[in-house]
Amino acid sequence: MKKRVFSGIRATGRLHLGNYLGAVKGMLEIQNTGKYETIYCVVDVHSITTPYDKEMLTKNKREIIIDYLAAGLDPEKSILIYQSDIPEHIELAFYFSTVVTIARMLHLPTYKEKIKQHPKNVTMALLNYPVLMAADILIYKVSLVPVGIDQEPHLEVAREIARKMNQIYGTDFPEPVRFATKGEYIPSLTGEGKMSKTIANSFINLTDSLEEIRKKIRSVPTASVSGGEMSHGVKTLFTFAQLYIPGQVEKFKKSYNDQSLQFVLLKDAITEAIYQELKPFQERRLQIAADQKYVDEVIKDGADRARKIARETVKEVKEKMGLI
Template sequence: MSTDSFEASQKRSDAIREEIAKNPGKFTMLTGDRPTGRLHLGHYFGTIKERVALQNLGITTRVVIADYQVITDRDTTGAIRDNVYNMVIDYMACGLDPEKTTIFTHSAVPALNQLMLPFLSLVSEAELMRNPTVKSEQEASGRALSGLLLTYPVHQACDILFCKGNIVPVGKDQLPHIEQARLIARRFNERYDRVFLEPEGLLNDVCEIPGLDGRKMSKSYGNAISLCLTEAETAKLIKKSQTDSERFITYDKENRPGVSALLTTAAICTGRSEVDIAEEIGNAGSGALKAYVTESVNGYLAPIRERRRELEGDMDFVREVIHEGNKQANAIANETLAQVSDAMGMTY
């Protein structure tokens, strides 16, 4: 993405944030996650915290658990049911309210997925092939490009457009997906009839959350602090993290990735800066740093964990949240598909 187009997207995003503060009811937000494992601090500070804030402002909020997208880059759905249930528990423990937010799964909403057929006719092979996110995900998986991964951005457009979503919280690297959805909406409206809004990316300014080894926090890297961990499990994980042989603690991302990752983890949980924390610990060494990080993370996650334990003890409620969310999503998707069929002259 060029600097000019990013700056234009940032300008539109800033204007939307101003409008949200004045009139949140005019916005519908769609966002979601793949249930490939447990949600972690990177998910929380990167996306979930903002979803909760936007929900609480009064925006219509839809969250998709993208279970079909699990098989874009893997051969099995594995422990998907357990992952889905735990994802719903994490969402609610973090503050998503099923009374305000529709939480649903891809596989339970046939009409949403049926939008793939007309939408695929609106994009070219070349447009699919040059999406940078598809390329990076294929390279990361080390696998042949599947048809589902190639059409992943079109499936995401279905997620956004089926519920007439007009904002999607994203980072800079996800903007190409929003552009694809905007393009599909525009082409459908021009070719058939005006059914869809053109969604906008709501850019966040959250820094990349590092894992315990200094790389991006990721389930696949095994460097994540999952929201479902106990206090003791969190302490053990942080204690095992790699630092370096230098005793004096300083913040230096390039030369001291392990130490700097721990400092950033503490900073996001306390609201302090990495430099201030490093100066406070000083010559006390990595042991003191790890103790501070453990205390900061466990203190921040304490209310989330308490709510998590309550929800784990009421799985009937968790299942009911999914069933009710799927019911709501189906009603929305069926109505949108009917509008699409009418616009295409396919109502018989």
């Protein structure tokens, strides 16, 4: 039997370039090897752990499935699902919570970061986020997870849960490892932090036009900083240059070091390269979005296939725990 792979993206907005480079490209690479059974999810339940708009959530989750399909995820090769269509994820998360301490969850850096962002919405759902993520992964007995480096603390929780369940109850959960992609950390266009759909002006949408991309890339700050250090904005530009125009990086770096770099030339070269990669995606997306029946069928078929696996795992866990 093929080993399984799982990855998911929150339904907090349409996919952006950071999602594509940091997650979807890895998903595609693994899918297209043909060596794994791949399950890719829109983690809509995770999306309600922080403040959200319910109408936008409904819209966004469908748009992400369309983005997945346009990017090349193939329902003949991969199972594409909404997390909320598989209630066994929630059930398994509760069983897992019996082997995880509150202190362990409070210690996670991701939790500390979230309560700073949402101090008035510190809920049990937010605290339990990593336990649900572990259930998302382990319910399919997954070996490989294509996610960014920032998710490593959550993956470690999943491994800890797998070990504890195996030791205490005799289950056979594998310990999942992260699959790293070349563009796994895409910086924000503001020059501060990571590209994120929840932070305004930080991201490029996969559906942005050439002019929209140009405007956003030209907005990346390039003001010099004291001490001659490269500013965060300039570092961001060179990160994009390395990904999109690697053959021109040395030329632009030499100009930068000589203090003769015209940033508009660097920015426009990056803009053109990004747009040329996104253009075929945008054309495919228009075709897929026009066929709503096909999208519905993909979602239903994915849920049916995933639930078959999920039910088996939950049944096994309940038996091992003495619940049936």
